[in-house]
Amino acid sequence: MPKKTLKRLMPDPGTIKNHKYLSRLGSRLHDTNLWHLNRHSAAGAFAVGLFCAWLPIPFQMVVSALGAMLFRVNLPLSVVLVWFTNPLTMPPMFYFAYRLGSFLLGKPHHYEHFEVSLSWLAGAMSTAGPPFLLGCLVLGLVSAATGFMTIHGLWRWSISRQWKHRRRSR
Structure with a gap:
């Protein structure tokens, strides 16, 4: 994995630690594991970020940051990966x-007309909510596992390639 490229794209830890709102987290934000970039922290950050991207809630970045702090993986990378979901991709x-989720539960698809009202939203969530939430959970878990294994494997492959190149140049 191109470590230099990832480091260049990540924000400065000092800027984030001194941020007006994030400084409230105190010493938890000073954990070096949250800012260190290695195979394990990058792969874990991909897992946390991609899982949180499938959460159908507002403020996914906050959940991703808390997950990164809980699992002690790279915080900026996990937060940036939540941007996988945006108004165009959602x-x-x-x-x-x-x-x-409908397929897994064996339920037919409900195609209802769209209406902007709380009563329509409540009715739609009672029928479409369980399949939707199950689908989000399954896709979040699959994305997290796939992202973790892919980054872990690419990082190992990149390191072994560098070692082979060094051996040849001797």
């Missing part, structure tokens, strides 16, 4: 999650 992702 509708197809969440529709796919709903379809997967």
Whole structure:
């Protein structure tokens, strides 16, 4: 994995530690594991960030940051990976999650007309909520596991390639 590229793209830890709102976390934010970039912290950050990207809640970045602090993985990387979901990617992702959840529960798809009201939202969540949430959970777990294994494998492959290159240049 290109460690230099990841380090260049990440924000400065001092800026984040001195941030007006994040400084309230105190000494927890000074844990060196949250800022260190190695195979384990990057792979763990991918798992946390990709799982949180599938959470159908607002403030996914906060949940991702708390997850990074809990699992002591790279905090900036886990927060940035939540941006995988954005206003353009959310509708197809969440529709796919709903379809997967419907398939897993063996329920038919409900195609209702859309209406902007709380009564419509409550009714839609009573029928579409369980399949949607199950789909989000399954896709979050699969994304987290796939991201973890992929980054872990790419990092190992990159290191072994560097070792082979060093041996050849001797």
